[in-house]
Amino acid sequence: MPSPFPGMDPYLEDPVRWPDLHHSLITYIRNALQPQVRPRYHARIGERIYILQPPRALYPDVLLIRRPIREPSPVSAYAQAPQVAVTTEEEEGELEPIILTLPPVEHREPFIEIVHAAGEEVVTVIEVLSPANKTPGEGHRLYHRKQQEILNSNAHLVEIDLLVEGLHTVAISEEGKASLPSHRYLVSVNRAPDKYRFEVYPIPLQRRLPHIRVPLREPDPDVMVDLQAVFTQCYDDGGYEDFIDYRQPPPVALSPEEAAWVDGLLKGKGLRN
Incomplete structure (x- = not known):
């Protein structure tokens, strides 16, 4: 069964599902380009590798260790001073700290280059943005640095953003983006050498x-x-229909207008009651 959506399926914006779709998009875009550009050019898949630090939230500011609470012993009516119980390690069952090692994560990110067959000069770079590109941190910084390098070079840049959540990342300014008609997704093409068009x-x-x-x-x-x-x-090759539950809301935010439209669409296709 094809996706019930006429365009992008918002259920696949889920960061858990996105990596598989991301790799497929890169591969199939490359495959669609290859017969059109050969033999003068060649479309190939490149890869950026960088290290992501574990999220700060994984490190607790205070470590609390719970110990067993003993029931108090009966106290004589004549006792005036508090009683202090002294126990041995064997009696108490002393708790030892648990050591957690949270190593940095190696992140691999594919992209497409169209290179000239003579000399392998990079002519065009095609990026499909990922959650790592749009999240504050090393992934966003590295992507922005690479983006500026391309804009200042003789290579064209094509950016495909099919993720509504995250930081503004495509090369057009936020002011320029705000001037566009209402949209959820965005594709931007910059033709070298004019970095501002x-x-x-x-x-x-x-x-x-x-x-x-x-x-x-x-x-x-x-x-x-x-x-x-x-x-x-x-969508067809990924078998996504087997695990997407369209009865539930998508795992990403929808505007009220989008939510109403999605509900009507899925009910009309018999995927919701």
Whole structure:
């Protein structure tokens, strides 16, 4: 069964489910590009590797160790002073601390490069944003640094953001983003060398994902990626219908308008009562 949504499925914005979809999107976008760009160019998958520190919340500020509470012994009516019980380690069952080691996590993040067959010069970089890119920390800092390097180079940059939650991350300014029609998802294309001009695809939840024009070196024409066809293949091959419970709300926030539309859509398809 295909996804019940005409475009992106918000149930797959779940950070737990996202890594599988992310890798599939990267692979199938590469596959869609390859026959269009060869033999003059080659589309290949690259990978960034960086270290994520464990979340601060994993480290308690105060460690409380509970010990067994003994029932008090009966006290004589004549006793005036408090009684202090002295017990041995064997009697009390002394609790030892538990040692937790929370090592940093190695994070691998794929992206696509279109390179010129002669000399392997990078012509275009295609990024599908991940939760790590949009969360404060090393992943966001590293992505922003790489983004600026590309914008200051001779390479084109295509950014695909199918995640509503997290920090503003795409290269267009927040002011520019705010001026766009109402949307949930965003695709941004920057053509080198003009780092301040963007072709932007604002995508509401209710709409099909667009065909994206991917630039190459002039005078070669753009190539097209049907992002909806790519997503549909990811959904079908991933078997996501087997574990998504559409009777429940998605694990990410919806606006009131989106929630009402989702409820009507899923009821109309018999996936909700």
